Amino acid sequence: MNRYLVEIRIVPREGLLDPEGKAVQNALRSLEFTGVEDVRVGRLVRLELAGATPEEVRARAEDMCRRLLANPITEDYEIDLENIS
Amino acid sequence: MTSRTSVELRVAVVTFPGSNCDHDCYRAAKDVLGAHAYFVWHRERDLREPDIVILPGGFSYGDYLRAGAIARFSPVMDAVRRFAENGGLVLGTCNGFQVLCEAGLLPGALVRNASLRFIGRWVRLRVENADTPFTTAYREGQVLRIPIAHGEGNYVADPATLERLEAERRVVFRYCDAEGRVTDEANPNGSLNGIAGIVNEAGNVLGVMPHPERAVEALLGSTDGVGVFESMRAHLRAAFAPARDSQEAPAAAPAGRP
Numbered sequence: 001m002n003r004y005l006v007e008i009r010i011v012p013r014e015g016l017l018d019p020e021g022k023a024v025q026n027a028l029r030s031l032e033f034t035g036v037e038d039v040r041v042g043r044l045v046r047l048e049l050a051g052a053t054p055e056e057v058r059a060r061a062e063d064m065c066r067r068l069l070a071n072p073i074t075e076d077y078e079i080d081l082e083n084i085s
Numbered sequence: 086m087t088s089r090t091s092v093e094l095r096v097a098v099v100t101f102p103g104s105n106c107d108h109d110c111y112r113a114a115k116d117v118l119g120a121h122a123y124f125v126w127h128r129e130r131d132l133r134e135p136d137i138v139i140l141p142g143g144f145s146y147g148d149y150l151r152a153g154a155i156a157r158f159s160p161v162m163d164a165v166r167r168f169a170e171n172g173g174l175v176l177g178t179c180n181g182f183q184v185l186c187e188a189g190l191l192p193g194a195l196v197r198n199a200s201l202r203f204i205g206r207w208v209r210l211r212v213e214n215a216d217t218p219f220t221t222a223y224r225e226g227q228v229l230r231i232p233i234a235h236g237e238g239n240y241v242a243d244p245a246t247l248e249r250l251e252a253e254r255r256v257v258f259r260y261c262d263a264e265g266r267v268t269d270e271a272n273p274n275g276s277l278n279g280i281a282g283i284v285n286e287a288g289n290v291l292g293v294m295p296h297p298e299r300a301v302e303a304l305l306g307s308t309d310g311v312g313v314f315e316s317m318r319a320h321l322r323a324a325f326a327p328a329r330d331s332q333e334a335p336a337a338a339p340a341g342r343p
Contacts, residue, residue: 012196016196016241017199017275019197019198019199019200019201019239019275020197020201023201043150068150068154068155068158069150071151071154071187071194073193073194073241073242073243074194074196074241
């Protein structure tokens with residue numbers, strides 16, 4: 001068994017209005033940060049998962065995203081794995 | 086399947102940790118509708134033979150992750166799903182609507198209000214379909230005054246789902262102005278097409294962001310929400326009628342009693 005650090009980034013789906021991202025973008029502009037073309041605000045879920053192979057751990061993380069961590073109607077997600085055994 | 090011995094309606098109000106409108110729903114069911122109302126804790130698996138199930142507003146599980154995302158895995162939700170699949174009347178208001186979407190009992194999702202603000206105020210709703218078990222006490226186009234209190238009431242769905250909801254007349258309530266016009270200004274949260282409430286395909290599950298249970302007595306400022314409860318009662322009475330009319334046949338369970 002190996003231990004994996006799994007980072008799951010969840011962001012509002014492309015094309016869906018992200019009011020939080022828009023508000024942050026406006027705040028950055030008002031602070032005179034230039035060239036802020038787009039901002040999307042999401043969520044980071046960091047897990048430690050035990051598993052035999054990265055493939056198996058990734059598959060479980062995907063299942064977690066589909067069933068609980070992300071809403072497939074409104075959110076996209078990306079999964080990163082690192083072996084920390 | 087049990088036979089029915091009484092015509093008193095049984096209304097189960099589900100309480101999740103963080104629900105805060107469960108007592109409003111209980112009161113609307115008991116005092117306004119005259120039903121036998123009772124609470125069902127989220128860990129229970131038996132709804133105790135209700136005629137109506139209400140998922141109340143609030144902040145179930147602190148709205149952690151997403152509003153309604155964790156409540157949908159509560160033990161009680163298996164029973165709610167079975168009850169709904171058997172045609173039982175399920176009303177989800179506010180957080181209850183969010184739970185129904187997360188549970189897949191209603192399509193789409195409710196995301197952060199476009200203004201990013203939590204909004205608690207009176208709004209006007211137009212009755213879009215007066216031919217559902219929840220709206221027969223109203224007339225189509227009627228304008229209701231009902232309060233909202235939510236931070237995530239912005240209804241979204243993919244274009245195909247939205248088209249289908251509209252084509253099947255499953256949008257039951259829309260935000261409107263005092264004259265019944267659906268405008269951007271009258272839309273408090275950015276919901277697509279001004280959607281405030283929808284029903285499932287079978288028509289027996291209603292999710293609505295505003296709070297009809299908070300508009301059931303003059304003292305509360307409006308009685309416009311009473312119609313939702315009266316409509317459900319009328320629907321169930323019609324379902325019980327054959328049993329009451331027949332002396333010999335065992336009481337038939339109305340559609341939806343699991």
